[in-house]
Amino acid sequence: MNELxxxxxxxxxxxxxxIFLVGIIYRMATWVSAKGLVGLYNANVCLYRDGWxxxxxxxxxxxxxxxxxxxxxxxxxxxxxxxxxxxxxxxALIGHLGIIIPGTYLEEWFGLTPxxxxxxxLYVGGTAGTVALLGLLILTIRRITGRTVTVKVMNxxxxxxxxxxxxxxxxxxxxxxLLAIMIFGLYQTLGITPYNPAYVDVISKWMWSxxxxxxxxxxxxxxxxxxxxxxxxxxxxxxxxxxxxxxPFSFLFMPTIARPAIKVRVxxxx
Amino acid sequence: MAxxxxxxxxxxxxxxxxxxxxxxxxxxxxxxxxxAIKFKQTAITDEEKIEYFRKRLLEEYNNNKxxxxxxxVCVHCGQCMNACPTYITTGDPYNSPVxxxxxxxxxxKADKVSGKLFGKxxxxxxxxxxxxxxxxxxxxxxxxxxxxxxxxxxFGVEQTDVTRVVRxxxxxxxxxSRFTALTxxxxxKSGNNMNLTPxxxxxxxxxxxxxxxxxxxxxxxxxxxxxxxxxxxxSSADYFMNMETLKGYLLFLYAAGIDYTLSTKAAExxxxxxxxxxxxxxxLAEKYVNVARELGVxxxxxxxxxxxxxxxxxxTLPRLKEYGIELVHIHHLVAQAIxxxxxxxxxxxxGDIVYMYQDPCQYARGGDLxxxxxxxxxxxxxxxxxxxxxxxxxxxxxxxxxxxTDEVVPxxxxxxxxxxxxxxxxxxQWIVRPCSICKAQLSHVVPYLNKMYGKEIKYSGLMDLVxxxxxx
Numbered sequence: 156m157n158e159l160x161x162x163x164x165x166x167x168x169x170x171x172x173x174i175f176l177v178g179i180i181y182r183m184a185t186w187v188s189a190k191g192l193v194g195l196y197n198a199n200v201c202l203y204r205d206g207w208x209x210x211x212x213x214x215x216x217x218x219x220x221x222x223x224x225x226x227x228x229x230x231x232x233x234x235x236x237x238x239x240x241x242x243x244x245x246x247a248l249i250g251h252l253g254i255i256i257p258g259t260y261l262e263e264w265f266g267l268t269p270x271x272x273x274x275x276x277l278y279v280g281g282t283a284g285t286v287a288l289l290g291l292l293i294l295t296i297r298r299i300t301g302r303t304v305t306v307k308v309m310n311x312x313x314x315x316x317x318x319x320x321x322x323x324x325x326x327x328x329x330x331x332x333l334l335a336i337m338i339f340g341l342y343q344t345l346g347i348t349p350y351n352p353a354y355v356d357v358i359s360k361w362m363w364s365x366x367x368x369x370x371x372x373x374x375x376x377x378x379x380x381x382x383x384x385x386x387x388x389x390x391x392x393x394x395x396x397x398x399x400x401x402x403p404f405s406f407l408f409m410p411t412i413a414r415p416a417i418k419v420r421v422x423x424x425x
Numbered sequence: 426m427a428x429x430x431x432x433x434x435x436x437x438x439x440x441x442x443x444x445x446x447x448x449x450x451x452x453x454x455x456x457x458x459x460x461a462i463k464f465k466q467t468a469i470t471d472e473e474k475i476e477y478f479r480k481r482l483l484e485e486y487n488n489n490k491x492x493x494x495x496x497x498v499c500v501h502c503g504q505c506m507n508a509c510p511t512y513i514t515t516g517d518p519y520n521s522p523v524x525x526x527x528x529x530x531x532x533x534k535a536d537k538v539s540g541k542l543f544g545k546x547x548x549x550x551x552x553x554x555x556x557x558x559x560x561x562x563x564x565x566x567x568x569x570x571x572x573x574x575x576x577x578x579x580f581g582v583e584q585t586d587v588t589r590v591v592r593x594x595x596x597x598x599x600x601x602s603r604f605t606a607l608t609x610x611x612x613x614k615s616g617n618n619m620n621l622t623p624x625x626x627x628x629x630x631x632x633x634x635x636x637x638x639x640x641x642x643x644x645x646x647x648x649x650x651x652x653x654x655x656x657x658x659x660s661s662a663d664y665f666m667n668m669e670t671l672k673g674y675l676l677f678l679y680a681a682g683i684d685y686t687l688s689t690k691a692a693e694x695x696x697x698x699x700x701x702x703x704x705x706x707x708x709l710a711e712k713y714v715n716v717a718r719e720l721g722v723x724x725x726x727x728x729x730x731x732x733x734x735x736x737x738x739x740x741t742l743p744r745l746k747e748y749g750i751e752l753v754h755i756h757h758l759v760a761q762a763i764x765x766x767x768x769x770x771x772x773x774x775x776g777d778i779v780y781m782y783q784d785p786c787q788y789a790r791g792g793d794l795x796x797x798x799x800x801x802x803x804x805x806x807x808x809x810x811x812x813x814x815x816x817x818x819x820x821x822x823x824x825x826x827x828x829x830t831d832e833v834v835p836x837x838x839x840x841x842x843x844x845x846x847x848x849x850x851x852x853x854q855w856i857v858r859p860c861s862i863c864k865a866q867l868s869h870v871v872p873y874l875n876k877m878y879g880k881e882i883k884y885s886g887l888m889d890l891v892x893x894x895x896x897x
Contacts, residue, residue, distance in 0.1 A: 191489040193589045194703025195739040198491050200575040200583060200791045202817050217579060224579055227818040233502055304507040309846035312513050316503035321523045323548040326501055405498040405580050410491050412581035416793055417738055421757045424683050
């Protein structure tokens with residue numbers, strides 16, 4: 156039994172990290188090596204974005220404020236769902252750094268006392284996780300029920316988006332596994348109380364043993380929820396590079412937005 | 426009215442656009458086009474065509490960045506569907522970016538491990554036959570290539586480039602829209618879409634020069650096929666359908682003192698190769714490069730035409746630069762001349778009409794040409810308004826991407842309701858769309874839309890208004 160734990164939580168995490176990194180590099184390499192633009196030299200779709208500065212701003216705006224998402228005709232469910240989910244996840248992921256590094260080092264290096272760490276984990280982490288879960292629920296409901304958006308011109312065009320018609324196993328798998336990871340993660344985070352602060356310290360011992368290449372699974376053996384959360388996360392991380400989850404990286408390569416347009420130079424005519 | 430018969434034969438049905446398949450080019454026409462780009466069609470039987478389509482699709486998926494990323498990155502959020510005029514106005518899910526994409530993704534998916542393992546559950550198609558290919562043909566030729574999906578998509582996934590790739594493969598198995606194929610064929614043969622002969626070009630210019638003399642009192646000398654500083658490329662439709670636009674070019678260039686020539690070898694600005702096949706796109710663009718080099722010009726001036734501007738800006742311009750030749754749009758020069766005080770304009774000449782500026786889609790999404798026309802319009806009319814959906818959110822006229830063809834008029838009339846209603850909403854009386862395809866499309870559908878809505882909307886290009894306002 157102990158060997159199984161050691162393989163699952165002591166060795167497989169390394170394989171997962173390797174699959175994740177190699178997979179991402181491989182996928183990005185396939186994007187880089189596909190050079191054609193269907194006969195053109197440039198496929199930019201944005202207005203007056205012909206410098207690297209404006210192109211970078213365009214990409215950052217799309218990543219961080221989702222500015223095209225409400226659309227001209229305001230599909231707020233997609234905007235709100237995506238905004239809440241992504242920002243919640245990002246904050247929660249940053250928070251995970253605090254469970255990789257043991258509490259003693261956190262205090263020594265960053266002056267973060269265990270009690271303060273627990274408070275941050277509970278309130279900031281808990282809020283971020285809840286927000287992300289809410290966002291993902293909005294997106295899931297939207298996908299299952301479809302969505303009607305009103306395009307207002309002079310008349311109103313009610314446009315039904317049949318999301319279920321174009322959603323497949325891979326779309327649902329990503330949603331399901333993310334929902335499960337978040338529910339189990341939140342269960343633990345919101346379980347932090349002044350009387351039960353243990354899990355942060357427990358998990359960091361395990362995580363730090365992995366970081367220092369001396370895997371020790373003992374600390375987590377009596378925490379089944381944590382084990383399920385970690386197992387699902389490993390499945391997700393290994394699945395990530397081979398799926399549409401790669402979409403955040405696409406911003407760096409997408410020829411329509413991440414590449415400056417060809418500049419037109421208007422000469423002094425004669 | 427002109428298209429009553431088509432409206433009767435091909436009535437529009439909400440939720441199903443499948444009866445609007447473009448007529449296909451015949452074998453003779455296709456083989457002439459193949460010759461022009463030195464392509465040998467190897468797939469002859471249905472089985473060969475199906476297999477060829479599948480293989481080439483996978484090849485293009487591996488080679489084209491925008492196609493590969495479109496297929497791999499789309500998360501099916503549906504954001505493009507409520508942005509796509511073809512879906513908004515028809516309600517047919519396959520007549521939408523995601524719908525079109527899925528027809529193709531299903532084939533690519535079938536070749537992947539997940540497709541082999543899970544089949545239909547991950548959207549992979551089990552078997553493709555000619556009916557499937559015909560469905561692909563139908564919906565891919567109904568795409569406007571207006572790029573609204575590419576702008577609306579949070580990741581910038583542009584279905585219209587997938588459309589162009591799929592059309593190219595269909596062409597390689599002998600399936601192409603007759604209208605576009607005829608247009609490209611005419612361009613290869615005569616240097617313009619309308620088969621204008623050099624004699625016709627010269628006669629029309631003589632006629633236009635006379636009209637300008639009568640209307641404006643100045644005698645223009647227009648160089649044709651002579652060395653000059655600049656080469657002007659009007660749309661071939663400007664030679665007889667949009668003559669006021671043509672007059673606008675000629676009078677402006679005269680007033681601004683620009684030394685230019687027309688070419689009978691390139692009495693055109695268009696490049697319908699953009700809608701058909703990259704090799705036709707590049708081959709026709711190279712004709713422009715050659716003409717510019719032969720005439721020894723330093724500048725090429727593109728006339729009012731949206732798709733042409735996209736093709737020129739993103740292919741011809743870098744090629745011309747290799748020979749030290751610049752390329753601009755006529756609007757760049759007019760805006761520059763106004764700023765420098767080189768020309769005098771009288772907005773009174775365009776009356777008390779409320780104009781609406783509607784961006785041609787290919788100027789606004791990747792063309793970087795939205796502010797110059799507005800700047801010009803502010804100087805040539807007394808009152809103009811913007812539609813609510815403007816610049817990057819502009820609506821396509823409904824005729825882009827080869828959809829000017831007669832057999833789809835009842836369908837594209839639906840596409841056109843969006844921009845038409847923008848004008849009604851702002852009480853505009855006159856729509857300004859400085860694009861040759863827009864103007865042709867408006868000539869098809871405005872009579873029907875005016876009847877449908879009980880209004881009298883008029884339209885023109887922008888250089889038409891410049892012509893009237895120019896004081897010489």
